[in-house]
Amino acid sequence: MLGEYRISGRRASEIAASVEGGVAAGDLTPGHVLPPMRELATHLGVNPNTVAAAYRTLRERGVIETAGRRGSRVRSRPASTARGSLRVEAPPGVRDLGAGNPDPTLLPGLGEALAAAGADYDGGPCLYGDAAVVPRLAELARAGLDADGVPAGPVAVASGSLDAIERVLAAHLKPGDAVAVEDPGWGALLDLVPALGMHVVPMALDEDGPLPGEVERALRAGARALVVTGRAQNPTGATVGSRRAQELRSVLAEHPGVLLIEDDHGHAIVDLPLHPLAGATERWVFVRSASKAYGPDLRLAVLTGDALTVDRVTGRQQLGPGWVSGLLQRTVAHLWASGAVDVPAVARSYGERRDALVRALESRGIVAYGRTGMNVWVPVGDETGAVARLLQAGWAVAPGARFRIASPQAVRLTVSALSAADIEPLADAVAAAVPPARPVSYG
16 A cells, blocks of 8 residues: 555654655656555554644645545645636536626726826836836825725735735745635635645634634634635625624734735725724735726735735745836726726625625525625535536536635625526526525625
8 A cells, every 4th residue: 555655754744745745756646545544654653643634734735635435545636726627617508607707897997097007107117126116006005005994014016916915925934834714715815825835724704704713713723824805705705894803803912923914805896894904913914906896907916014024025026027017007006096996886786786696595595695795605515416407507606616625515606797687587596406505604
């Protein structure tokens, strides 16, 4: 069973690293069966619990999978493969509610902003050695953050939220460190953490965001970083309210050394107030992206945080891309300054469709969640079956596996493509495909 590749190590981290090394070198190929825990423990002269901890780490990093009595084996799908690959392609005639895109009719036109950015650029193009952040964008970003109660701090710019979060994690953490994340949560983030060699610690949530007890448990378990979505959490729509924010800040006050990352996923598509946690720990970053309200192709996010963290992020950035395009920064600045997005109208448009779908499902005995944003999360007993039946009925939805770690099975429906006339037929299709499910603890 041990085969030619000899797994080594005395500690769980060393054993996990040995297996990962074998996978990386091609000595442990996809489908390769790993030795039973007790057999490997005897071979290495360690406690079986040590091997169990190593295997658990490898599973959470996506390196191996366990199939009951058939044992653990190297995953056939590489750990770097995105959860987005689990999406269901919508064939002709099928409505796509799984891609998670915003409603194109709610996105602002870019012609005026691009023209203004071009004219501004002609008056003074960005050159090597110039400031990495366009002053007008920094000014507008800081004003917006101030208005939302985000503590003072330097402003930096990254190529979207995920780029910002990756840079922040890399600024303070190392492979093997633990990161607490929402479960269910943003699939790209659930991929990113193990891709960085870090360990995911899932936290359950309700409609007000992460449960304080879950955050406390994760931090006591050794999580060195915590990622929280303030509004329109993907996929559940949860939004951190004032009371929950106070509770979470109290928990964080007992763990001042934890790196706090806040993702303002609902910026400019939600009209509920923001209740930031920023400043509750010594090291913190608040990230605000332009993608959902202004268009996914605007690959730009602003971030602020404590001076040391932002300095590390920008210092490392200078050794790579250097800066985010000044033309792009000027374009976003013009969009912000001109009020190109009518936030109350956008929030109302998504809210009317989302709330109507939740009500229609509930009237059919189907539990559904979607407090804010553009998604509705529906717990199911058989995720694969529900997705297949809905596809046959003409609706492509996102399987919950894209967003889950330990939380129950579900499907995600994005309301962006729905009209008022779609709500009842869709609710009928969901009711036919999904037996009534027991309520669970997420928003």
